[in-house]
Amino acid sequence: MISSGNLLASIPATLPDELVDDLFAGQSFRVERIVSRGHASPDEFWYDQDEAEWVMVVQGEARLQLEGQAGPVHLTAGMYINIPAHVRHRVSWTHPDMDTIWLAIFYRS
Template sequence: MMTAIGDLLTTSPAVLPEELVDDLLRGQSFRVERIVSRGHASPDDFWYDQDEAEWVLVVQGEARLRLETDAEPIELKAGSYINLPAHARHRVEWTHPDVDTIWLAIFYTV
């Protein structure tokens, strides 16, 4: 394995038409991604339904995440995290339009 140095708070491009996803680390049963959202949300009627579990931390910014099983969205801010089991259907309802929301996501299998 190679030594890697980075900065989760690296400045994003001025224009961000789509979420920015950086693959930071991979192993046999996991991967770590840095995701940057700026006003991005899941398309209407779209739900993530992943084969992997996902632990996600909001490093910076704000977001609203909705689980299919919940009536109300979950408010996330810097420091908030959630662990989503595999196939927990969820969607991003909102991210702050003026501030980059930086997520650290760890996808893993158990």
């Protein structure tokens, strides 16, 4: 099946929660668009996922905290990070005045 879209389109003017759109999936992966606008993980919350996650900032900027690392990883447009399964991480900051658009690929290795 052929599908198309625009990662930069269809973003609501008001974004009280992060926007997560499933773009497509296969047997061992899924692809999401995530839009953040000043959103961060709740205090003391850590993602601990069964899948690995390759994530890229398409637009905007963000900081990810990886458990055991001294400081956050600062990501700007075009930058990506590959996070292995069960590496605990959290979003510590996203730009409050612009949309941070993420392209995330979750996969089993």
